[in-house]
Amino acid sequence: MRVAQDLDYTEDPVDVPNPDRGAYRGRWQWVGTRFGATPEVDRRVPRAPRTGSYQGATLVAPGVVGVVDGDDLEPTEFFDGTDRSPRYVGGTGVVAEPSVAFLGFDLCEFSSNAFLTRAAGRASDAELAAAGGVATQEMFRGRTGRTGPLTSYALDVVRGALQRVRDGEGTALVKFSYDGNGFGFLEGGPDEHLIWGPEPTHVTPNNPSATCDVPGHTGKSWIEYHLWQLAPVLHEFEDVITCVKTGMLGPWGEQHSSPLAEDPAAYRALLDAYLDAVPASRPLLTHAGGYLAWHNATHGTALTFRDLDALPAPAPGTPEARFGFFHDSYAAGWSEDGWSDHGSLSEGSAMLVPPGTDPGFDRDAVTAWVGRQGSVVQGEGGLAPNVFSRLPGAIVEAQRLGTTLLNLRHGDYRTWNEARYTEDLVSAPVTLPGPGDGAEPPYTGRTVRAVFDPVYAGRTGLEYLRDRLGYRLVLRSSEVSDVVDARTGTLECAGHVQNVGFGGVVNAKQVRVLLRAVDGATEFAAPTDLDVRAWLPAADGDGRAENTGAWHAFACAIPMTAFGAVPAGEYDVLLRIADPKETSENRRGVRFANRGTWEAGLGANRIGRVVVR
Structure with missing residues (x-):
């Protein structure tokens, strides 16, 4: 039987460095050389x-x-x-x-x-x-x-x-x-x-x-x-x-x-x-x-x-x-x-x-x-x-x-x-320029509104835009099997993820379920067929938690034998999301924007706990 997990399902409004998205560090700087000044x-x-x-x-x-x-x-x-x-x-x-x-x-x-x-x-x-x-x-x-x-x-x-x-x-x-x-x-x-x-x-x-x-x-x-x-x-x-x-x-x-x-x-x-x-x-x-x-x-x-x-x-x-x-x-x-x-x-x-x-x-x-x-x-x-x-x-x-x-x-x-992310500013209608419009308003294009997300209230516009570049995944719910038999049982995981970023996960990722012993360093892994590229942001840009229509359900049922011989005990259950050809065990994992779920040593997100018998 799956049970709801006691996790923080709110977005943590901080920088989350994930692969294939975000602010990148280019080489733009002006330096002097013996060949004259050159932008490197x-x-x-x-x-x-x-x-x-x-x-x-x-x-x-x-x-x-x-x-x-x-x-x-x-x-x-x-x-x-x-x-x-x-x-x-x-x-x-x-x-x-x-x-x-x-x-x-x-x-x-x-x-x-x-x-x-x-x-x-x-x-x-x-x-x-x-x-x-x-x-x-x-x-x-x-x-x-x-x-x-x-x-x-x-x-x-x-x-x-x-x-x-x-x-x-x-x-x-x-x-x-x-x-x-x-x-x-x-x-x-x-x-x-x-x-x-x-x-x-x-x-x-x-x-x-x-x-x-x-x-x-x-x-x-x-x-x-x-x-x-x-x-x-x-x-x-x-x-x-x-x-x-x-x-x-x-x-x-x-x-x-x-x-x-x-x-x-x-x-x-x-x-x-x-x-x-x-x-x-x-x-x-x-x-x-x-x-x-x-x-x-x-x-x-x-x-x-x-x-x-x-x-x-x-x-x-x-x-x-x-x-x-x-x-x-x-x-x-x-x-x-x-x-x-x-x-x-x-x-x-x-x-x-x-x-x-x-x-x-x-x-x-x-x-x-x-x-x-x-x-x-x-x-x-x-x-x-x-x-x-x-x-x-x-x-x-x-x-x-x-x-x-x-x-x-x-x-x-x-x-x-220099802009504060406030409801008055973000929710105000704005008319965009149309073809042939000059530099100054009035403009003749579409009138649009952005959706205000209270998670970022009072922060700077730069912080909000930094965090929304590309994809940004927030775990909104999680259920994991309460108890599972090591030889005959099936580990079941299910939940919802919301992409609150501007874009999707473009490059393919392999999702693996990890089991880590709570009282030790023993780890086991099994693959899933989850495709995180399907976790797209809301078409209208509404990334608020209450927009449940933009949540993406996930579920997997993994025979315990797929993990190998798992000793009895209590295990954290994690999702490791990384490139299918990733050569390391813990680098370049996709991190959820939740507090307390990221395990850097495994490059994976903790989604619950299970007892193996």
């Missing part, structure tokens, strides 16, 4: 071992403090917009313990179009201007990488970074690009512009062919070949990869600005190569324009941004279902191009229509499409004060997108930190 964004992948200031990963100045390798998951304050060079982090007083490491790999050494330093890019640009815009090979010489295969040492650098993640507690957001530090783009001022496309598939005087010349692979482009080389590494570390940002095109790998990043044909080849290289269990991040370009080439359609409302949710198990979304100016709001977050939301829209034609961008349609993907949504930067970043609009926006990951370092979080 992505680690540079070398051809061979280096010494001195190279440090095997990226160019940093000797003695600079605060330089983090990207897989450092120490508790960190959210950035408050104040220049804190070289640390470029903190100031809000609100701390998150990241469970996701941003591993950006800059492959500039392997492209003859990619500058190795910011100074080299500027020097080449000056010579290009002096020559009237006519490029010559001399403008690149000594300033760029060299197109060719990734070396075994380079692959080992990638492998080593992922191994450090596996050895730690977190998972990884992985990105590859050929200009991870933006050296090929002059940013800021009226003359902001791209110098050259950094990709080894962009034909220039210094890179005369986009085609791989390795025997047996001459049918591939250099991007396709590099991803083919990386595929074994990505499969080897499938267990600790949250998602892969498809990158590769444009400065910072943000899929904008370069000629290839604005070419629909490039996305078919790029995304197909990623579909082949990355384990099928892991999401791929792109933008709406890139996805539509791939879809058109794959299915013979002619979709534009005007068709997003008609695109249904992708069927599970299809290539379409593998695509998530990256948003490189999250909630940045209005600029000269309208309500597109500095063009991040409308990225790629213009390449899908004839030149000079209205691309049909509608922010509401884009966010709805992103949410229907039901996948990972990664945000970076942005948060300029506007209706989409201030509460309550920020809550509605994140629920609609299903926001999963946000960069702790890049983005001014004062907007959320």
